[in-house]
Amino acid sequence: MKTVLITGANRSIGLETAKQLSEKGLFVYLGTRDLEKGEAVVKELTENGYKNIKAIQIDVTSIDSILSAKTIVEKEQSKLDILINNAGILGTNPQHTLDTSIEDIQKVFDINFFGVISVTQAFLELLKKSDSPRISNITSGLGSLTLHSDPNWKYYPFKTASYGTSKAALNAYTIVLSYELKDLGFKVNAIDPGYTATDFNHFSGPGTVESAASFIIKHTLTGENDPTGKYFSNDIEDETGISPW
Template sequence: MRTVLITGANKGIGLETARQLLKLGYFVYLGSRSKSNGLKAEEELRAEGLYNIEVIELDVTNPDSVIQAKARLEDKLPALDILINNAGIAGVQPQNISQCDMNSLRDIFETNYFGVIQTTQQFLPLLQKSEAPSIVNVSSEVGSLTMQTAAGRRANWDNYHAYGSSKTALNAFTIALAHELRGTNVRVNSVTPGYTATDLNGFHQAAKKVEQGAKVIVDLATRQLPGTSGKFFGEEGEMPW
């Protein structure tokens, strides 16, 4: 049975991604900053008849927490097949870069960028023991420089300058790691679920349902695409950087 670790899996797209992977027969480790919130999510999934799950307390912004989570998985697994770096925060809007709060900007990068890197660094050795390892970084179209500079870009993207820049940095990490690991069997890709109704946007106001947003992540995580690494995908296929 293939194994998956999802960060930020106790709610929203992370939880729905776990649900869909469980239905496909994967064993899912629910990474949750709060153990109690993770256990609530686990209870919800078990009530649906989904049992191949275990909560791993994991705060991606806390190096000690990440190291401890890695040690717990090393005690349980010979290898980890898939790491989905889903944990992220949007921060308070608006975030016009000319006047956004610097502490808020640092908090966003701490989770969305630095947190992803330190989590990936710790779990990479366990992934490299898998026959077909995959790292999926959950990004956003507001992190695409091409889309940000295109004619007709959405006006409300100005509310997400801080969040968007953290996802641009995350995409750069995807490219750098994929290039570093070229010639190995580790695939590293970014994916955007699109503007989805979750806590991330504050009011569940997006038209896209969480099931639809999570499906894009699941499809990328589970497809066997030999040699496909250092790419950015969305619901309609490959996205521009």
């Protein structure tokens, strides 16, 4: 049975991804900052027929929390097959470059960017023990520099000093990470689930969490010959789903 850790998985897209992966027969560690809330979510899921889901406390901004989670996974599973770096925050709104404080920008980067690096580095040892290790970094279309430079792009006016820039940095990190791990059997990709209706955006997005989770899983449960180091977006109207960086 493959094992997956999803950070920020006690609600929205992360939760739906956990549910769909459970249905596919994977063992899911549902990452949550608040273990009590996470365990309440898992209890409800179990009562509704979902199996092999366990809440695990992990705060991506705390190395102690990350290492404690790693110890649990190592003790119980000895390895990790899939890491889905899903935890993220939007930050303050609006986010103008001229008046968004350094403190606000750093808070977003701490979770959306540095948190991903911390978790990935900590769990790399366990991922290397997998026969088919996968790392999916959940990003956003707002992280595409190419699209943000195109006045004809439908989301062109949605500029964010904290969120979009943190996702652009995450995309860049994904490229480097995939290159360094390409000879070890890893598939490392940036995945944008699309503009989805969640509490993250006050349910303003046109997409559903079911579609978003399905898209993440499609580009995570990949085969040996599938690509690595790509940027996939559920908002790209192309059968490949590949977004420009």
